[in-house]
Amino acid sequence: MARFIAKRVALGLVTLVLLSMLVFFMANVLPGNVARRVLGPFASPTAVAQLNHQLGTDKPLITQYLNQMKGYLQGDMGKSVSTRQPISDVLWPALGHSIKLAVLAFLIVVPLSILGGVIAALNEGSTRDRVITVGGLSATAVPDFVWAVLLLIVFSLGLGIFPSTAAWPDGSGVLTQIRYLLLPAFCLVFVLFGYIARMARAGTIEALDADYTRTAVIKGLPQRKVLWRHVLRNSLLPTIAVIATQVGYLMGGLVVIELIFNYQGIGQMIFRAATQKDFPALEAAVLVVGVVFLLSTLVADVLYSILNPRVRLGSADQ
């Protein structure tokens, strides 16, 4: 296990280096220059040259890239070229915001969709099953931003129960924060429910058919015990993998949701950095998302092996 993790971490580092290069050079290939973006089209060329020099964006690309990497190694993410703030002042709170939203969405969607999947599996072929599978799939097929607009119109503008933004006022307590986050979280719940419920349903059906389940039933175990001990434990394996892959989407992929709800998460930060040609901020944010993504898949793999000892994780151990 230790070797497996070490190898995965090493591979992850290589991936991150490649990612950083990709982001840096691709972003710089785009036309226009940084100071021009900051000062606007009507600023004089002298002013633009002056600012580019001040920002160091007139240096060769490779020097800029190496300087940035050197900063990262020293734990310094550098300053945003547009707001001139230290990037870490923005990035960590943004990450925190994204995590809060993701956690809330998961807390709602994971039990709900697993329950849905299991109920559907237990009633395979019945109306209940169809309602859950078809309903879930339809909800998933609708893009998150459509859900956002729909929920806003109904619950915020129409009924006035929820605020139209996810940005809670300064100094709000946990409950208020949750109230502000519920609408965006439900957009994600709708999008994710279909996926997860389908996986849970398939896994459950498979586990229900398995020999060990039949044995347990024949052995005379009560149905609840069979479900908990034998069916669920086995059926959840693929579900966990699906959930883990969604972490990347939740951390950084929610650009539109975060914009609609004016939420200062990492998706909005990436959007802003990209439109403002704020490359240092863009690079840092993308790398952090990359780290989160790598970590979540690693955790999923480890969890998988713990839940299912048959998986040896193991080419690394051989």
Place this chain on the structure above:
Amino acid sequence: MSRDQTSRRVDAIRAKRSELENHLIDEYSAGRLSRREFIRRGGVIGMSAPLVGFLAAACGTGSKSGGGSTSSNGGAASGNAVEAGGKEVAVKPGGTLKLGMSPGPSTEIDPIKVADEGGLGVMSQSGEFLAWSDNKLNLDPRLAESWKPNKDGSVWTFKIRQGVKFHDGTPLTAADVASSINALSDPKNGSNALSTFAGVLSKGSATAVDPTTVRFELDSPNGNFPYLLSSDNYNALIVPKDFNGKWEKTFPGTGPWKMQKYTPNSGVSYVKNTDYWDKGRIPKLDAQQVKFYPKEQAQILGLQSGDVDVLVHFSPTGGKALLNDPNITVIQLRSSVHREIHMRNDKKPFDDKRVRQALALAVDRQALVSGLFAGKADVGNDSPFAPVFPSTDKSVAQRKQDLEKAKALMQQAGVSNASATIDTWDGFELPDLAQLLQNYGQQIGLKLSPNVTPAGTYYGDAVFGKSPWLDSVMGITDYGHRGVPNLFLNAQLTSKGVWNAAHFKNPTYDGLVKDYVQSLDLQSQQAAAAKIQNLLLDETPNIYAYFYYFLTGTKKNVGNVEVTAMGHYDITKAGFTTGA
């Protein structure tokens, strides 16, 4: 006071006035200026409000029409819209007003460099200018108590207000003013104001003569100079002389609001400055909180759902939902915001002015105004002279759609099956406008194909040879509001204009613009304007199809929000109405 007494007093006053002031009084007495315009111009050349008021009453002829320039603000309001500058309503003292701004400051706020509406709006809450250019283009003295030009308007002397303190308690002096303005005209600072000051004010031309007087020696006479030091100039904010460039740390200023907390990209909160020098303008509210929205749609929802009470600015295109919302009051303000549709005067097919005229005649301006802006725009007449400018000669005939004439012109020019690309970028209504132009072109046999790119691509390096904006055969460029047309006239159209995308080179025009800029009174400005307007209609280097309104939205229970088309807002008198 009897008639004789009044006239003796007027004579006594006039004996002490400059030639420029006496000329203005003559124009007014002769009925060539409306009362309102007399008051406005009097303010610009530095006559005090009581004096102008007395003279307006004493010398008025009762003429209401005056030189054709009256209302800068007379667009018909409809639906839930009200004109800006309405009557003050009663409001409860105290409370916190929540405002939405989209997109908010786009970069670090630095008065020397600021070039965006968000930065400007945030800055002018805690900071102040020498004068405030209100939504009727009147200049209201703020940090300057008064100002005076010399005989030809080449040297202007400003008296600085006494008893004003920066938020940290340091008193304001003439040295602060001189250093603030000199920082803008020094090329080494790369100020955004360099383009505004080009040919007007050079490095080091502001001198603090004594602790209360600043003298500005101009490169050439300029009758509108006070506007360049007013809130009309993004960068002319007065900061302490030891200002180090780190404006965001404390928002150093003298204004009615003190910054409490600023989070870039998120929002800013202010509390009222109880020590403010103008006791009449100490805010009625206790505090204001401004929220920044990266996308306009989010701020529209924010106002509708009550997350904010006011939207400082929304676009007619993005905010159509607000225009008929019974819970919202829309404040509308005429402006000079426009799109310049340029046609390369030196490249085929537009090197023949008949082709340019033909395309301009094919455009249905009224349809653009109602289709793109739900009527919240003025029709343009192919020059930067927007109806909002008092100097615009409104008697110049309006160009209207005339397809027959357009086709005939195309035939005369011998152009058939010509084609061109319309370059523009993917913001505002620009892609829609490009599409519509394509249709208009089609109707006269001109094949136009839109090429819509991101803003960065379109503007490129913003210098000739390295910018689709300045190099393309045809393109659409967005221009923000200015209180006077000088910058548009110079930069967009003079032979040496740095933004002359049409590559229009016409010595007669250049001369007329020079005359216009140097005119010190409205009468001669209008005369020069008429010549420029007619020349541009004939040459049609660019199409100016509309000037759209500046729109502000408030909840029904909010009163006295003042805005200017520059993007400043003033909520010192604002509050929640007593009825609510």
